Amino acid sequence: MSQNFRIENVGLINKDKKLCFKFNGKKYFGYEGDTLASALLANGVHLVGRSFKYHRPRGFFGAGVDEPYAIVQLYRNNETEPNIKATEQELFEGLEAKSVNCWPSVNFDIGAINNFLKIFLPAGFYYKTFMWPKSFWYRIYEPFIRKAAGLGVASIKHDKERYEHKYEHCDLLIAGSGPSGLSSAYAAAKNGAKVILAEDKPRFGGSLLTSDVNIGNQSGKEWAEGIIAELKTMPNVVVKNRSQIFGYYDHNMLVMSEKVSDHLPATKKYHPNKRLWYIRAKEVLISSGSIERPIVFGNNDTPGVMLSSAAKEYLKVYGVLVGRNPLIFTNNDSGYETAIEFKKHGVDPIVLDSRKNPESEIINEAKNIGINIKNSYVVVAAQGYKKVKSADIASISDDKKQLGKIENIQCDCICVSGFWTPTIHLASQSGNKTKFKEEIDAFIPGQSKQNERTLGAANGVFSLEETLKTSFAAGSELSKKITENDNEVLIPNVVEKKSSKHDKFWCVPLPEGKNYKRFLDFQNDVSVSDVEIALKEGYRSIEHVKRYTTLGMATDQGKTSNLNGLQLVSEIENKVVPAVGHTTFRPPYTPVSIGAIVGREIGKHSKPTRKSPMHAWHEKNNAVFVDAGVWLRPRYYKRGNENLFEGSKREAKNVRTNVGVCDVTTLGKIDIKGPDAAELLNRVYTNAWLKLPVGKARYGVMLREDGIVMDDGTTTRISENHYHMTTTTAQAANVLSHLEYYLQLVWPELNANVVSTTEQWAGAAIAGPKSRDLLQKLFPNSNVSNEGLPFMGYMEDDLYGVKARIFRISFSGELAYEINVESDNGNFMWEKIMEVGEEFKIQPYGTEALSTLRIEMGHVAGSELDGRTIPYDNALESLVSKKKDFIGKRSLQRTAFIADDRQRIVGVVPLDKKTSIPEGSHLVKDANAPLPNPKLGHISASCWSVEYDNPFSLAILKDGKNMIGEKLFVMSPLKNKVIPVEIVSSHYVDPKGERVRS
Amino acid sequence: MxxxxxxxxxxxxxxxxxxxxxxxxxxxxxxxxxxxxxxxxxxxxxxxxxxxxxxxxxxxxxxxxxxxxxxxxxxxxxxxxxxxxxxxxxxxMSMDGSPIIDKTHIEGLYLNCGWCYGGFKATPASGWTFAHTIAQDRVHELNAGYSLNRFSTGHLIDEKGLGTKTWIS
Amino acid sequence: MLYIKCPHCGMRPQIEFSYGGDASVKRPELNKDVSDQDWDDFVYNRKSLRGKHLELWQHISGCRQWIKVERDTSTHEISRTFKADEEVA
CATH class of the missing domain: 3.30.9.10 (D-Amino Acid Oxidase, subunit A, domain 2)
Incomplete structure (x- = not known):
């Protein structure tokens, strides 16, 4: 198809490189440097989609980030992405895009029937229209709304793209590369400041690319190119295009999303799709410019109605005419600039100016080149369904209330300019309280909140000369403060045409007898009448009006609609606009890819993985791993076709009959040193610690101040002032912080130091009746007899030349030892244990067997010490000292904690000795009682007892002390199980603890 | 208070x-x-x-x-x-992760607070029991557990077991 | 992300720290009788100030020191930071 609307020798695109693309299945071509929007417009395509609520035909309204309509489904490299703004998407070879919100096609859209039913979809339609009758909501209304809702289609495939994060510090971060961004960056760079200059578009220069101005002896565009070229050569400057600063967070942290690959047919190897920059800036200069705002009139959403600045940009940047018969509707001089550009390229525009007798250099120029200008004239309504065909226009009275006789004139586009709205989002996000500037009918930033300053059009300054002056000065001043350099930069002369005052006019009244839809928010289909209804129904706060009507809540976040919405509310409420106030600006300024926000921390990289030094051995020996926090631990070592149940049973049985070895490296280890180490332990643990001899270990329980058990473990006195504390794997980091808290803040007088040694030691537990024989073989020079190394004893020895610590402690309830060696020797230790242990039929065992062994012994672990139990609940009250004070002791006196029927740990056995009991099940007295069936307790841990060959569980049960022998029911609605059980002692195996002492 | x-x-x-x-x-x-x-x-x-x-x-x-x-x-x-x-x-954020729906020692002052970041699904029931508490100046059996003094007595309703570190979510 | 001046290490991003709550809470002395009210105030009751709030942070991925931070809870502005043993005037 030929490009009927492309003009020769104009624009910044590369006409030497043609690119083919498809839109709605049809083939077109454009050029390198086009956006999808400019390429479609060059081909005369104006109909791109359907609106959200009424499915009205929609075209292009803007040329960038403010675009409310032109949302497409993009297909790139066998992936699809919803909700892409055609005005932002750069063209690449093979691009494919489709319209959204239309079925069966954009030209014939069944949803458009809503347009004729619009009485059913007024403001607040989510909240009221579909409320009655109630049953209709689920059956009819909601499915209907849901089907109609949404824009594009989400791909449910995994995202193959890669996203990365970058962290930066800089002296000055400058948002926007228009005249103020360039001049402040240049001045700051010359002073040696570290500068980051960010531009969201592919091309630097902002308004200089399209405005007819001279700086020095160059055109604005040439000047911009020169500055950028020089900045790029400076080592202290980073300039980034395709990079949007979208959030201004606390303490001058800003976040920028850089599109690295979206303009390419596919992401290059080793390149990310997007890069997210977290930037901590000393100073921030916001030079984000302004966005033209529309004037509201009838059918102002018809394809072919667009912002006058967008029409100018399509012409000057892309060499595209958005129409051959344009009508320009303006309340200020900007419309004339667009008209002049049309005229220069052989197109005759008509200008309607709402003002009576405006005079300025620009208007004079327009008159001089013969542009047809109608003063005190407005567009009443656009005519045409899928494209503007003509416009109803009329003269308007000076008070803007009365329309003259309606005339219809032919046109193929309507370029509208309602003056400019400063882009104050970033300043507002920083916490800046904005203020209303009467002269421009818009908000500008007020007093700086963080180290931010807003310049140029974003600050409501529309004169180029003043913008350059203030921006050069700001760049110099702020950089001088940081670098203490003061290099003079000459501010160039500016030649620009002076403009006249704009007209405070934003909405064309309805002619009598006509009921045109006049849209404020184009994507969410919010019209003037919707806001009127909301106000009539009593919504006053602008935040409520926004939510009720959904004004400004579409994917453009109201960039073209917010201010007109405010004007309307202020007019109806008879308040000034600043009294109405605006809704809060929150990040992001423009939608940001969730993939980019998340970055590389996905899949296996979402959390760090910790492995013990013996991990490779476990892998080689068919370990099946389980996540224990961020650690990977062997759950069992699979033999042949064994499943978890069979394998763990075999391993646990072997511990009970021979000897097993378990990797316990993950246990938290804390070294405590100093003359007051014992005193610290005595305050932290519930039991007494002052008399523990050197070479002995002790089991301890520590509480939080609220009396709840925090953790348990053994601590060993290595030497006079040196203790080795172990914690559970899960609580290792918390316990260290806990100790540091008390040492640094509460009891700084204690002379003791703590440090984590978890990574320094590899640990192996050897457990079972043959463990002593094995230990003796491993350490032939030591006396490891019951007298030489008694229960809770400690010794040091040499394991084939490697220093080892040997603790006689037991979690399994069997005769057991724990050997620690320095981590680097972990694998050596493990292999030696396996080698020497062969004659004792040693087998490694994993966490599942470990659990089985501790459960049937009634030893508590994380599932009982769950942050809700006190020592008594865990049958640990004998460890609670009555004599001394310790952390949390005072809380143990509370009524609930000393109640006679306090919950307590018990054992649970199914009556049939066969049915496994699901963990988390509830215990009840009567399985058939009406709901809510009073819960007596819950199952904390379950296993298959290898000692008795039947299921066994631990439970925390109300009045557990007096429940032994009771018959109760276990209920698991999740697993649909009701199991009759008997309550037994939690010490199911070896209740007297003879084995560990044997 | x-x-x-x-x-x-x-x-x-x-x-x-x-x-x-x-x-x-x-x-x-x-x-x-x-x-x-x-x-x-x-x-x-x-x-x-x-x-x-x-x-x-x-x-x-x-x-x-x-x-x-x-x-x-x-x-x-x-x-x-x-x-x-x-x-x-x-x-x-309450100190055990559960709300407080109760009367207070100040006459005419009732509490329905500490909902942490949840509770929307409990809104109808909490509203109903709170209304009962206000109208009859006594707690309903369904909100009896959500008393203010449970922190003093130890009758905590701490489903996550995080205790007083409310900021750990 | 907050930017916190560790009195030992200098300016550091928030991710290096972990929060420790209201720093004005004082633990009752050991081995002394404490009334129920005083104990509840220590364990549970919080002023939860809007405005300047003295709070604890631990430089957990740095020097591991607990520090006191004076921060405005309505704006997140940090005015001063102190070492654990420094008096806050």
Whole structure:
């Protein structure tokens, strides 16, 4: 198809490189440097989609980030992405895009029937229209709304793209590369400041690319190119295009999303799709410019109605005419600039100016080149369904209330300019309280909140000369403060045409007898009448009006609609606009890819993985791993076709009959040193610690101040002032912080130091009746007899030349030892244990067997010490000292904690000795009682007892002390199980603890 | 009157609207993430607190980054969507993670607070029992457990077992 | 992300720290009788100030020191930071 609307020798695109693309299945071509929007417009395509609520035909309204309509489904490299703004998407070879919100096609859209039913979809339609009758909501209304809702289609495939994060510090971060961004960056760079200059578009220069101005002896565009070229050569400057600063967070942290690959047919190897920059800036200069705002009139959403600045940009940047018969509707001089550009390229525009007798250099120029200008004239309504065909226009009275006789004139586009709205989002996000500037009918930033300053059009300054002056000065001043350099930069002369005052006019009244839809928010289909209804129904706060009507809540976040919405509310409420106030600006300024926000921390990289030094051995020996926090631990070592149940049973049985070895490296280890180490332990643990001899270990329980058990473990006195504390794997980091808290803040007088040694030691537990024989073989020079190394004893020895610590402690309830060696020797230790242990039929065992062994012994672990139990609940009250004070002791006196029927740990056995009991099940007295069936307790841990060959569980049960022998029911609605059980002692195996002492 | 409550900051966000892909609320307990799709098509998502006392109603991106990381772990396709809007709310975090619905020692002053970052599904029942408490000046059996003095007596309702560190979510 | 001046290490991003709550809470002395009210105030009751709030942070991925931070809870502005043993005037 030929490009009927492309003009020769104009624009910044590369006409030497043609690119083919498809839109709605049809083939077109454009050029390198086009956006999808400019390429479609060059081909005369104006109909791109359907609106959200009424499915009205929609075209292009803007040329960038403010675009409310032109949302497409993009297909790139066998992936699809919803909700892409055609005005932002750069063209690449093979691009494919489709319209959204239309079925069966954009030209014939069944949803458009809503347009004729619009009485059913007024403001607040989510909240009221579909409320009655109630049953209709689920059956009819909601499915209907849901089907109609949404824009594009989400791909449910995994995202193959890669996203990365970058962290930066800089002296000055400058948002926007228009005249103020360039001049402040240049001045700051010359002073040696570290500068980051960010531009969201592919091309630097902002308004200089399209405005007819001279700086020095160059055109604005040439000047911009020169500055950028020089900045790029400076080592202290980073300039980034395709990079949007979208959030201004606390303490001058800003976040920028850089599109690295979206303009390419596919992401290059080793390149990310997007890069997210977290930037901590000393100073921030916001030079984000302004966005033209529309004037509201009838059918102002018809394809072919667009912002006058967008029409100018399509012409000057892309060499595209958005129409051959344009009508320009303006309340200020900007419309004339667009008209002049049309005229220069052989197109005759008509200008309607709402003002009576405006005079300025620009208007004079327009008159001089013969542009047809109608003063005190407005567009009443656009005519045409899928494209503007003509416009109803009329003269308007000076008070803007009365329309003259309606005339219809032919046109193929309507370029509208309602003056400019400063882009104050970033300043507002920083916490800046904005203020209303009467002269421009818009908000500008007020007093700086963080180290931010807003310049140029974003600050409501529309004169180029003043913008350059203030921006050069700001760049110099702020950089001088940081670098203490003061290099003079000459501010160039500016030649620009002076403009006249704009007209405070934003909405064309309805002619009598006509009921045109006049849209404020184009994507969410919010019209003037919707806001009127909301106000009539009593919504006053602008935040409520926004939510009720959904004004400004579409994917453009109201960039073209917010201010007109405010004007309307202020007019109806008879308040000034600043009294109405605006809704809060929150990040992001423009939608940001969730993939980019998340970055590389996905899949296996979402959390760090910790492995013990013996991990490779476990892998080689068919370990099946389980996540224990961020650690990977062997759950069992699979033999042949064994499943978890069979394998763990075999391993646990072997511990009970021979000897097993378990990797316990993950246990938290804390070294405590100093003359007051014992005193610290005595305050932290519930039991007494002052008399523990050197070479002995002790089991301890520590509480939080609220009396709840925090953790348990053994601590060993290595030497006079040196203790080795172990914690559970899960609580290792918390316990260290806990100790540091008390040492640094509460009891700084204690002379003791703590440090984590978890990574320094590899640990192996050897457990079972043959463990002593094995230990003796491993350490032939030591006396490891019951007298030489008694229960809770400690010794040091040499394991084939490697220093080892040997603790006689037991979690399994069997005769057991724990050997620690320095981590680097972990694998050596493990292999030696396996080698020497062969004659004792040693087998490694994993966490599942470990659990089985501790459960049937009634030893508590994380599932009982769950942050809700006190020592008594865990049958640990004998460890609670009555004599001394310790952390949390005072809380143990509370009524609930000393109640006679306090919950307590018990054992649970199914009556049939066969049915496994699901963990988390509830215990009840009567399985058939009406709901809510009073819960007596819950199952904390379950296993298959290898000692008795039947299921066994631990439970925390109300009045557990007096429940032994009771018959109760276990209920698991999740697993649909009701199991009759008997309550037994939690010490199911070896209740007297003879084995560990044997 | 000093309450066992701290004020914290919770952020949430919505994606751009897409055609229906999810027809129920899904929560990911281990990752602490929730998601549902609104009737407009936006995916509504949230999870962790920012983790320090705040009334500012503004949060920081690393928290949302973490929340969305958990989201992608559960539903990888979320990666291709775009985050449209975020906001930060004020959360009254009680010291055991459960609300307080009770009368007080001050005549005519009743409490219904400490809902932490949840409770929307309990709103009808809490409203009903609270109304009962106010109308009859005594607690209903359904809110009897949610008393203010449970912190003194130790009758805590701490489902997560996190205790008084309300900021750990 | 907050930017916190560790009195030992200098300016560091928030991710290096973990939060520790209201720093004005004082633990009752050991081995002394404490009334129920005083104990509840220590364990549970919080002023939860809007405005300047003295709070604890631990530089957990740095020097591991607990520090006191004076921060405005309505704006997140940090005015001063102190070492654990420094008097806050």
């Amino acid at each position: 000093t309450l066992p409550i701290e004020t914290h900051l919770l952020q949430a966000c919505v994606s751009e609207p897409v055609k229906p892909v999810l027809d129920s609320v899904v929560t990911f307990g281990a990752g602490h993430f929730y998601v549902s799709q609104s009737d407009k098509g936006e995916m509504v998502m949230g999870g962790d607190l920012d983790g320090y006392n705040s009334y500012a109603q503004r949060g920081n991106l690393p928290t949302l980054q973490h929340v969305l990381t958990e989201g992608i772990a559960m539903m990888p396709f979320l990666s291709k969507l775009k985050m449209l809007r975020t906001w930060g709310g004020i959360m009254d």
